[in-house]
Amino acid sequence: MRVLIVDDYPPKLHILEHIVRRLRPDVDLTVAESFVEGRAALVEAEWDCALFDNRLHDGSGMSLLRLARDRGIPALVVSAHEPSTQEERREVRDLRDLAGLRRTISGAFGWPS
Numbered sequence: 001m002r003v004l005i006v007d008d009y010p011p012k013l014h015i016l017e018h019i020v021r022r023l024r025p026d027v028d029l030t031v032a033e034s035f036v037e038g039r040a041a042l043v044e045a046e047w048d049c050a051l052f053d054n055r056l057h058d059g060s061g062m063s064l065l066r067l068a069r070d071r072g073i074p075a076l077v078v079s080a081h082e083p084s085t086q087e088e089r090r091e092v093r094d095l096r097d098l099a100g101l102r103r104t105i106s107g108a109f110g111w112p113s
Helices: 009-024 037-046 061-070 086-093 097-110
Strands: 003-006 028-032 050-051 075-077
Touching: 003 037, 009 028, 028 037, 028 086, 037 061, 050 061, 061 075
Parallel strands: 003 028, 003 050, 050 075
Antiparallel strands: none
16 A cells, blocks of 8 residues: 655654655655645556645645546545635635545555445
8 A cells, every 4th residue: 555645844753754654654655745746656656545734834735636536546635734725725725625535544544434
């Protein structure tokens, strides 16, 4: 299983890596520490799942989420921050799909949905 994590805050990146490795010890995990690095990884390889921070210093995790979904990659935005702009709130509303979220998590980690 190939998982991409994009986050520019090292402590949170470390926590996400730890969680994913505990859930799937056999994971092929790639981390990117910027929007640019994450976008390049997203388009250059095939992924089974991706996790993105929403507020990256050089871009939006929501943009990465849209790109991942366009490519058929199950993906989530993991953020400690509420959406701060009208655009972010609209994007969250438009992308909200709890059934899809459950399928994404279950499918990515091989759990029954």
